[in-house]
Amino acid sequence: MSERVINPRSRGFLFLDSHPAGCERVVQDMWSAVPAPPSAPEGDGPVALVIGSSAGYGLAAAIAGLARVGIRGIAVCFEKAPTERRTATAGWYRTAATAELARKHGRDMLFLNGDAFGDAMKEQVSELLAERFGGRLDYLLYSVAAPRRTDPDTGVVYASVLKPIGQPHRTKTLVFDGQGAPEVAELETAPADGDDIEQTVAVMGGADWERWIDHLADRGQLADGFTTAALSYIGSPLTAAIYRQGTIGAAKAHLEVTARTLDERLAKQVGGRAVTSVNGAAVTQSSTAVPGIALYVGLLRGVLGDALVPPIVQLADLWDQLTGARQLTVDDESRVRLDTWELADSVQAEVADRWKKATTDTIGEHAALSWFHDEVRRLYGFAVPGVDYAAPVETDVPWPEPTP
Incomplete structure (x- = not known):
């Protein structure tokens, strides 16, 4: 023990x-937040592979x-x-x-x-797949964010x-001090140089998915x-220089x-489909690393x-489209757009206005600070309602073994 x-x-x-009980409650709350299907799934469901399943949109996909x-x-994942010195990671x-929830609901995962x-x-x-699921895969969802990748061939x-491309980028960013007090600071990021672009594409592009x-x-x-979908993000013009244009x-x-x-x-091989799913903004362990995103x-x-749509609701929508519960709709770039609520002109105009006005003294008037701060803490199992953080908790939680 x-x-x-x-x-x-x-x-x-x-x-x-990370806090095991808090992480467990987060998962339970996400499961409960999934919109109820028209009818409860019965029998053997489709066989799916979710890559990057322990955090963010990949967790929501699973x-x-x-x-x-x-x-x-x-x-x-x-x-x-x-x-002995550290808990497991939150994703563990x-x-x-x-x-455990999959087991309780009779899902063979x-x-x-x-x-x-x-x-x-x-x-x-x-x-x-061959031993357990008849050797046939119906869906693959790909959601991998990583700092590095080793090419298996070389x-x-x-x-x-x-990094931005072409020139340095200076942006506002939100930080919290040790006591949780917010500060709006300026951060400058040097532009990509050398083979930075090629290296980033090799890690975060489509090579491994393919x-x-x-x-x-x-x-x-x-x-x-x-059918396969890779989960992606476009985001706001306010963050484009460091993100979509970087x-x-x-x-x-x-x-x-x-x-x-x-x-x-x-389409030629199996009558199948491949799309990217452009999801809306969320507080994730990956997104908080991007300057300005916080x-x-x-x-x-x-x-x-x-009205901000959480990842679990977005991914329920994506599954509906992938499985044919409703029509799979893509834009001209073969992208399923789950971010239209975020990028609506009226929403972006209001966010841009608040961005201009935001300073350390005024940020509390413009941003949902307590919500954001708690969302970051919940990534690691803290600030979760219903969890007793004064009570000792078992940290040595085993990795789930497959059931017979």
């Missing part, structure tokens, strides 16, 4: 420990698929186990909680922990960076009508080109309030 009281300790938006569609299959605890970029993981997934390690499809197709494991934006553009290439291939999302929530 390794029970102890866990207090939140952080460096900026990065927390050193939970929404399980709760609304009744998917079975495999979820892949990369998380750290607990040690969220995965354990997701697995396997959870694998390892490097999704590596061919060893791809082969392990193929073997499990062994070269690529590193992604968050490699997964190639691996499964070569083994004849794509079912008729197989190195990450170049990777997202490559992801979209990959989607169109895969869409043509899959301020932007806080202001966006200040404008929209409860």
Whole structure:
């Protein structure tokens, strides 16, 4: 037993420990927030593979698929186990909680922990598909955000960076001091140089997504009508210089080109589809690392309030479109647009006005600060209603083993 009281300790938006009970409650709340399907899933659901399933939109994809569609299959992520000095990562605890809910609801879902970029993981997934699910995959959702990737063919390690392209970019950003007091600061980011763009595209573009499809197709494991979606983001003009027009934006553009290439291939091979899903803004462990995004999302929530659409609701919508519960609608770039509520002209105009007015002295008038601060803490299992943080909690939670 390794029970102890866990207090939140952080460096900026990065927390050193996670709270198992808080993470479990977050997952339970997400499951409960999935809109009820027209009829409860019965029998064997479609076989799905969710890559990047422990955080952000990938976690929402796994939970929404399980709760609304009744998917079975495999979820892949990369998380750290607990040690004597540290708790496990939040994604470890969220995965354990997701697995328990899947079990309780009769969903046959396997959870694998390892490097999704590596061919060893791809082969392990193929073997499990053959052994457990009849060797046919109906859906693949891809949601991987990572700082680096090792090319399986060459062994070269690529590193992604968050940089503008062409010139330095100066932006407002939101930070909190050790006591949680907000500050609106100015941050300048140097432009990409050398092979920064190529390296970022190699990590965050479509290369690994396509490699997964190639691996499964070569083994004849794509079912008729197989459909795949890579989860993406475009965002506001306020953050475009560092995001959509920056190195990450170049990777997202490559992801979209990959989607169109895969869409043509899959249509011919199995009558299938490939799309990117452009999701709306959310507080995630990845998004808080992007300069300016914290301020932007806080202001966006200040404008929209409860009309801000959470990831779990967006992914339920995506699953409805992928499974044919309602029409799959894409734009001219083969993108499913789940971000129209965010990018509405009236919303963006109000956020831009608040962005101009935001200073350390006035930020409380324009942004939903307490909401944003709590959302960051909830990423690690803190500030979750209904959890007793004064009580000791078991930190040595095992990785979910597959049921017979």
